[in-house]
Amino acid sequence: xxxxxxxxxxxxxxxxxxxxxxxxxxxxxxxxxxxxxxxxxxxxxxxxxxxxxxxxxxxxxxxxxxxxxxxxxxxxxxxxxxxxxxxxxxxxxxxxxxxxxxxxxxxxxxxxxxxxxxxxxxxxxxxxxxxxxxxxxxxxxxxxxxxxxxxxxxxxxxxxxxxxxxxxxxxxxxxxxxxxxxxxxxxxxxxxxxxxxxxxxxxxxxxxxxxxxxxxxxxxxxxxxxxxxxxxxxxxxxxxxxxxxxxxxxxxxxxxxxxxxxxxxxxxxxxxxxxxxxxxxxxxxxxxxxxxxxxxxxxxxxxxxxxxxxxxxxxxxxxxxxxxxxxxxxxxxxxxxxxxxxxxxxxxxxxxxxxxxxxxxxxxxxxxxxxxxxxxxxxxxxxxxxxxxxxxxxxxxxxxxxxxxxxxxxxxxxxxxxxxxxxxx
Amino acid sequence: xxxxxxxxxxxxxxxxxxxxxxxxxxxxxxxxxxxxxxxxxxxxxxxxxxxxxxxxxxxxxxxxxxxxxxxxxxxxxxxxxxxxxxxxxxxxxxxxxxxxxxxxxxxxxxxxxxxxxxxxxxxxxxxxxxxxxxxxxxxxxxxxxxxxxxxxxxxxxxxxxxxxxxxxxxxxxxxxxxxxxxxxxxxxxxxxxxxxxxxxxxxxxxxxxxxxxxxxxxxxxxxxxxxxxxxxxxxxxxxxxxxxxxxxxxxxxxxxxxxxxxxxxxxxxxxxxxxxxxxxxxxxxxxxxxxxxxxxxxxxxxxxxxxxxxxxxxxxxxxxxxxxxxxxxxxxxxxxxxxxxxxxxxxxxxxxxxxxxxxxxxxxxxxxxxxxxxxxxxxxxx
Numbered sequence: 001x002x003x004x005x006x007x008x009x010x011x012x013x014x015x016x017x018x019x020x021x022x023x024x025x026x027x028x029x030x031x032x033x034x035x036x037x038x039x040x041x042x043x044x045x046x047x048x049x050x051x052x053x054x055x056x057x058x059x060x061x062x063x064x065x066x067x068x069x070x071x072x073x074x075x076x077x078x079x080x081x082x083x084x085x086x087x088x089x090x091x092x093x094x095x096x097x098x099x100x101x102x103x104x105x106x107x108x109x110x111x112x113x114x115x116x117x118x119x120x121x122x123x124x125x126x127x128x129x130x131x132x133x134x135x136x137x138x139x140x141x142x143x144x145x146x147x148x149x150x151x152x153x154x155x156x157x158x159x160x161x162x163x164x165x166x167x168x169x170x171x172x173x174x175x176x177x178x179x180x181x182x183x184x185x186x187x188x189x190x191x192x193x194x195x196x197x198x199x200x201x202x203x204x205x206x207x208x209x210x211x212x213x214x215x216x217x218x219x220x221x222x223x224x225x226x227x228x229x230x231x232x233x234x235x236x237x238x239x240x241x242x243x244x245x246x247x248x249x250x251x252x253x254x255x256x257x258x259x260x261x262x263x264x265x266x267x268x269x270x271x272x273x274x275x276x277x278x279x280x281x282x283x284x285x286x287x288x289x290x291x292x293x294x295x296x297x298x299x300x301x302x303x304x305x306x307x308x309x310x311x312x313x314x315x316x317x318x319x320x321x322x323x324x325x326x327x328x329x330x331x332x333x334x335x336x337x338x339x340x341x342x343x344x345x346x347x348x349x350x351x352x353x354x355x356x357x358x359x360x361x362x363x364x365x366x367x368x369x370x371x372x373x374x375x376x377x378x379x380x381x382x383x384x385x386x387x388x389x390x391x392x393x394x395x396x397x398x399x400x401x402x403x404x405x406x407x408x409x410x411x412x413x414x415x416x417x418x419x420x421x422x423x424x425x
Numbered sequence: 426x427x428x429x430x431x432x433x434x435x436x437x438x439x440x441x442x443x444x445x446x447x448x449x450x451x452x453x454x455x456x457x458x459x460x461x462x463x464x465x466x467x468x469x470x471x472x473x474x475x476x477x478x479x480x481x482x483x484x485x486x487x488x489x490x491x492x493x494x495x496x497x498x499x500x501x502x503x504x505x506x507x508x509x510x511x512x513x514x515x516x517x518x519x520x521x522x523x524x525x526x527x528x529x530x531x532x533x534x535x536x537x538x539x540x541x542x543x544x545x546x547x548x549x550x551x552x553x554x555x556x557x558x559x560x561x562x563x564x565x566x567x568x569x570x571x572x573x574x575x576x577x578x579x580x581x582x583x584x585x586x587x588x589x590x591x592x593x594x595x596x597x598x599x600x601x602x603x604x605x606x607x608x609x610x611x612x613x614x615x616x617x618x619x620x621x622x623x624x625x626x627x628x629x630x631x632x633x634x635x636x637x638x639x640x641x642x643x644x645x646x647x648x649x650x651x652x653x654x655x656x657x658x659x660x661x662x663x664x665x666x667x668x669x670x671x672x673x674x675x676x677x678x679x680x681x682x683x684x685x686x687x688x689x690x691x692x693x694x695x696x697x698x699x700x701x702x703x704x705x706x707x708x709x710x711x712x713x714x715x716x717x718x719x720x721x722x723x724x725x726x727x728x729x730x731x732x733x734x735x736x737x738x739x740x741x742x743x744x745x746x747x748x749x750x751x752x753x754x755x756x757x758x759x760x761x762x763x764x765x766x767x768x769x770x771x772x773x774x775x776x777x778x779x780x781x782x783x784x785x786x787x788x789x790x791x792x793x794x795x796x797x798x799x800x801x802x803x804x805x806x807x
Contacts, residue, residue: 181648182725182732184739261725268717269649273605275787276649276714282783283653286763290657290744329729336731337459 008033016241019233020274027241034238038226039074045195047224048163050081055161057152058086058107058115060100063167065107065246066235067227071165072111085159086111089151090119091144092127100247107245118155120147124406126413134413143413146405150397153221161221168225171232171266174277177284179262183332190288193281197223231270231277258329455689458682459730469690472678476512479662479674483528485520494529496672497628499536499619502549506634507697508683509675513632514557530561532626536618537566540595552696563626567611568594570618577756578779578794597793606788608713609650613758613785620667620759630670635660638680638722640673641733644740646718652784655760657744660737664746666760676737679730755782757789 004014004024012026018033025033041047048054056071058064068086075082088104090097101117108115121127124147126134131143156164173193180189191197227235239246269276391397392404399405444454446464448471454462458471488494498513500506510533517527535550554562571594592600594614601607623631635643640660647656658666665671675683687694726733753762762782779794 177648178645181645181739182736184735184743186739186743265645265717265721268721269714272712272714272717273603273649273787276651279651279784279787280649282651283648283656286654287648287656287744290654290746292743292745329732333729333731336735340459340731340734 016237019237019270020231020278022274031238031241034230034234035070035073035077038070038230039078041195041229042074042080042226045224047165047196047226048080048082051083052081052163053083053085053159053161055085055087055116055152055156055159055164056113057164057166058088058104059167060088060103060107060247061167062235062239062244062246062248063169063227063232065103065244066230066239066242067165067167068107068111068113069242069244070238071226072113084111084113085161086113086115087152087155087159087161087164088115088117089148089155090117091148092120092129094129103245103247110245116155116159118151118158120151123147123151123154124410126410131413134416143409146409150395150404150406152223153397156221163222163224165224165226167227169227169230169232169235170277170281171263171270173225173228173284174266174269174280175259175262177280177287178265179258182262183258186287186291189284190291193284193288195225195228229278229281231274233270261329456685458685465690468686472508472682472686472690473512473515475677476509476674477516479672479676480513480516480528482672485524485526485528488526488528493527495532495626495628496529496630496632497532497534497619497623497626498632499534499634500550500553501634502535502547502553502697503634503699504683504687504694504697505636505639505675505680507553507694508686508691509632509634510553510557510560511691511694513674514560529629531632532628533557533560533562534619534622535562535564536615537564538615539566540568540593549697556693563622565618565622567614567618570594570614570621571597573617573621574614574757577759600793601788602790602793603713604711605650605713605715608715609784609788610757612715616667617759620669623669628669630672631665633671633673634675635673636675636678636680636683637734637737638726640676640737640741641726642715642718642722644736645722646715647784649714649718650784651787652760652782654762654783656740657742657746658760661741661746666746676741677734679726679733681726753780753782755785756780757785758782760784 006012006014006026006029007023008025008029012028014024014026016025016027016030017023018025018030054071056064056068058068068084071082071084074080075084086104086108088101090101104115104117107113119127128140128144128147132140135143152164152166156162176192177189180186180192238244266277266280269280273279390399390402392399392407393402394407395404397404397406401408403411444457444462446452446454446467447461448467449464452464452466455465456463456468458468463471483494483496498506498510500510510531513531517529517531520527533553535547535553537547550562550564575591598607598610601610619631643660644656647653647659652659655666658664659671660673662672662676663670684698687698722733754760755762756779760782779791781789
């Protein structure tokens with residue numbers, strides 16, 4: 001059999017079978033196509049503006065390493081005029097983060113980008129190892145996820161950056177769509193399919209708000225995912241062919257059942273029909289428009305309209321947002337059963353399975369109280385509760401509750417710590 | 426049926442012997458349904474109640490004065506549609522007994538899925554007809570839908586040649602690139618044919634035999650095939666995206682419950698238990714997305730049945746059935762769709778000169794249609 005020729009340049013020998021569409025490509029054509037598609041995602045969604053300072057959330061893993069490399073390449077090639085910095089969060093997990101942070105340091109040198117590493121201990125007074133010691137291995141992903149979301153924003157604020165890009169890839173997005181469908185969580189499904197979350201334009205007043213030092217406040221940090229449509233397999237191939245250095249390990253604390261189940265499903269789907277990863281994302285975007293209360297918001301351009309989203313509910317590579325989402329499949333099964341029984345016996349069903357909550361981002365203009373009051377009213381089964389965005393009373397972070405999730409979790413953790421050292425004098 | 430096991434291992438794996446039914450507190454239980462041991466009679470009642478509850482729109486008191494309501498029941502001769510027919514048959518008999526009339530008439534449709542064109546006879550169909558002689562049975566062939574599909578395609582592109590050398594349905598299906606595409610298109614053709622026949626026979630609605638299990642499979646499969654836009658319009662009760670109301674009276678029951686019902690209560694239904702009602706393992710490259718979802722939902726349902734039921738509730742009842750603003754109707758599946766672009770930067774060349782929804786564009790590449798229609802009449806032979 002004669003060697004295959006690259007389908008694009010028709011000159012070189014094809015060495016790569018593109019996972020996305022099984023196109024046969026040579027190495028240079030693959031690299032350029034991969035970069036072009038991300039450029040296309042960036043420009044068609046107007047992700048950046050000239051002169052913007054952008055932090056790349058860097059974990060040292062393949063996604064963020066490729067993201068950093070591609071961002072640098074595209075910024076130079078297409079003259080985006082972006083000021084790129086690397087931002088790493090140290091969760092404080094021995095044997096997991098130590099080594100990957102070395103990788104990030106190497107990346108920072110290679111790409112000549114400034115790097116900031118921020119630890120959970122600095123931010124919250126707890127490392128993840130300490131949290132696990134406290135709460136056990138089960139459910140600690142909730143803490144990690146909630147803390148990490150805020151940590152990136154806090155780090156960005158410290159760097160004077162208003163925009164953080166993260167390495168969520170197409171597989172992650174598809175997984176999240178399936179996972180939220182399995183969980184029956186349409187509100188989160190609609191939020192997490194957006195490419196941009198928590199835009200400054202959604203909170204124009206807050207835009208001007210800065211902290212005392214003239215740095216942007218954490219409520220104005222914008223998040224986006226330039227790799228939203230990039231396949232995990234292609235990211236690995238890109239890293240390989242560009243000889244990028246990345247650190248590959250799974251978090252040593254276990255992933256959730258729901259996500260694990262969805263992940264396996266997505267991998268099987270990809271094997272049967274490669275386009276199904278993008279197709280699932282497309283379905284998720286379309287369903288987001290059909291979530292009650294969302295129809296108008298997304299009538300024009302759902303991909304760039306982030307008014308119904310908030311950084312509070314970012315899609316996450318591992319443990320997802322707190323509360324209900326960290327519930328195990330068995331727990332959810334038990335809860336649903338009880339609800340069904342209650343319904344059959346004609347009991348009240350207001351705390352049923354899934355209350356669809358809309359997370360409509362509104363100005364923190366004092367209406368919060370009213371909405372909270374109505375929250376405490378008994379809910380009828382299908383009622384859609386509008387969430388109103390405010391800020392946390394304690395830390396000022398974006399939150400629909402008076403106290404944000406991180407502060408609630410911290411309160412729980414801190415309760416068990418002795419207030420004063422006990423010693424013998 | 427003779428030989429059916431008297432005591433069944435249920436989903437929970439418990440042995441049912443010697444436990445008293447929780448409902449009547451008298452008879453010995455024969456099975457455990459949603460963690461409740463039930464006797465034969467109470468199990469039967471359970472199945473009937475779940476179905477009849479979904480049929481409230483069609484009560485006797487709602488019958489219009491000027492005539493009887495007609496409902497179409499597509500019968501695949503699998504255990505689900507057969508159980509639906511069986512339960513509704515008894516329901517109608519009860520209505521007749523109580524009030525002297527029925528809330529609706531059933532038209533039972535059987536579709537010949539062989540592509541032979543000549544109506545093949547299914548022995549199971551004869552068995553069903555013998556079992557339910559009171560109802561009108563009609564038959565159709567899947568090849569009948571092809572004319573309608575062709576005319577949709579022609580109406581969109583008059584450039585197509587009409588030289589009498591029309592491609593046949595099997596030719597079209599075999600030109601599709603994968604098992605997923607074939608299964609997907611066949612499924613939508615079947616639905617399309619059912620809708621055509623329902624309208625043609627003045628039926629007010631279609632009663633589908635889909636269980637919660639099947640609806641969950643369909644929810645995930647349609648999501649994976651890029652048809653999230655039409656989910657609620659396909660699987661919720663009431664107005665559907667296809668212009669005639671759909672009802673899924675078995676939506677609160679799992680497939681395994683119907684299998685148990687046939688085995689333990691209604692022995693005569695056991696002949697309709699097919700290989701599909703047993704477990705099947707799928708995970709090869711050649712299998713279809715629909716088959717993958719069947720095995721996936723099967724595995725989830727074994728441990729977490731309520732999660733499966735919740736998926737159906739979420740997709741069917743919580744999403745709005747917003748009619749798309751544009752009036753595009755897909756030439757293949759007839760679903761109305763928004764004419765929006767591929768996800769940005771993701772154009773994979775699956776654009777089409779025909780009006781196809783996103784899902785059908787994935788299943789039916791442009792080449793499959795043009796290739797068939799532009800079949801040269803003289804030059805290169807096939």
